[in-house]
Amino acid sequence: MVDPAIQQRIEIDANLVGDYAETIANWQSTSPLTVYRDQDGVCWLADGFHRHAAATKAGLDCVTVEVRQGDKRDAIRHSLSANARHGARRGAADLLKAYQTAVAMQFCAPDDARVVAELLCCSERHARDLTATARNQAKERQRETILNLVSTGLSQREVANQLGISVGLVNATVQKRNTAKTERIVADIAPTSAKSDAGAADPQRDHLSDWQRGLLRRLDGQAMLNGRAPVAAALQSWLAEVAP
Numbered sequence: 001m002v003d004p005a006i007q008q009r010i011e012i013d014a015n016l017v018g019d020y021a022e023t024i025a026n027w028q029s030t031s032p033l034t035v036y037r038d039q040d041g042v043c044w045l046a047d048g049f050h051r052h053a054a055a056t057k058a059g060l061d062c063v064t065v066e067v068r069q070g071d072k073r074d075a076i077r078h079s080l081s082a083n084a085r086h087g088a089r090r091g092a093a094d095l096l097k098a099y100q101t102a103v104a105m106q107f108c109a110p111d112d113a114r115v116v117a118e119l120l121c122c123s124e125r126h127a128r129d130l131t132a133t134a135r136n137q138a139k140e141r142q143r144e145t146i147l148n149l150v151s152t153g154l155s156q157r158e159v160a161n162q163l164g165i166s167v168g169l170v171n172a173t174v175q176k177r178n179t180a181k182t183e184r185i186v187a188d189i190a191p192t193s194a195k196s197d198a199g200a201a202d203p204q205r206d207h208l209s210d211w212q213r214g215l216l217r218r219l220d221g222q223a224m225l226n227g228r229a230p231v232a233a234a235l236q237s238w239l240a241e242v243a244p
Contacts, residue, residue, distance in 0.1 A: 001042050003072070007049045008079045008101060010093040020054030027051070031086075033063055034078065036070035043067065046075035047082040076105060081121035095122055099130040110134035146173045 020027070033048030043065070045052060055063045068074070080098045083090050090098075098120050102108050108115040111134040117127035128135075142163070149159045156170040163170075 001072075002045045002049070002052060006044065006046060006072070006076050006079050008082065008094060008098040009049065010091070010097055012050065012053060013088065016050050016088055017053045017057060020051055021057040024054060024058050024060070028055070028060075029064055032066045034066050034068065034082075036068050036072070036075040036078065038071040044070075044072045044075035046078040050087065073105065076101065077107060077119070080107070080119050084121035090122075095120060095126055096130065111138045143173055146170055147177055150174055 031048075031051065033051055034046045035043040036046055037043045046068075048065075052063065068078075070078075080102055083094075099116060102116065102119050103110045107119055111131050113124065113127040113131045113135070116122075116131055117124050120127065120130075142165075145163065146159055146169075149162065150156065150170070154162070156174065157167050160167040160170045
């Protein structure tokens with residue numbers, strides 16, 4: 001059974017088929033096609049789509065095949081790494097199609113570069129490129145989960161234990177959130193604060209929380225707001241203590 005859905009090339013190369021058809025006597029007996037025969041006796045072509053097309057073009061009624069036991073799913077899994085070591089070199093589009101097939105067939109998690117590299121028989125670099133979007137999405141989901149759990153009052157160690165991650169990762173996520181929060185506050189009020197006296201009342205600060213006002217008082221007292229000077233690093237330890 002020749003099912004185009006099993007083929008992981010983005011397309012059949014007509015020129016390559018022509019070349020194979022002209023030289024078929026050189027490879028027919030030494031390069032058998034790979035098929036998987038299921039319980040119903042159906043043989044699913046897994047590797048050799050170009051050679052099969054070449055044999056058809058050459059008018060052959062039969063070709064040499066290597067028969068393995070398995071079904072269509074097994075054939076698809078095999079096809080993911082076909083041509084990794086023989087045939088025309090796979091391009092980026094071919095690898096992307098194979099990756100998308102692997103994910104759709106649930107052979108791997110979309111963000112697991114190691115398993116993708118094994119399935120596609122490709123380099124770690126290619127696997128990381130293919131999984132980059134999924135890995136970034138997974139990191140963002142993890143970040144949101146960490147911050148949501150911290151906001152419920154759980155300690156960082158409790159969050160780490162619940163998610164099966166390190167306390168260091170939880171702490172780094174919280175610190176990054178706090179630093180971003182500080183920078184936004186400073187950017188919003190820096191121009192006004194720079195023009196105000198250190199202790200003067202400022203209506204634009206009325207909406208701020210107690211810890212934010214405390215931050216501004218410290219900034220005012222240290223005269224660090226002139227020209228929107230960077231303050232996140234100087235207040236990192238203090239912010240870690242008072243930020244909610």
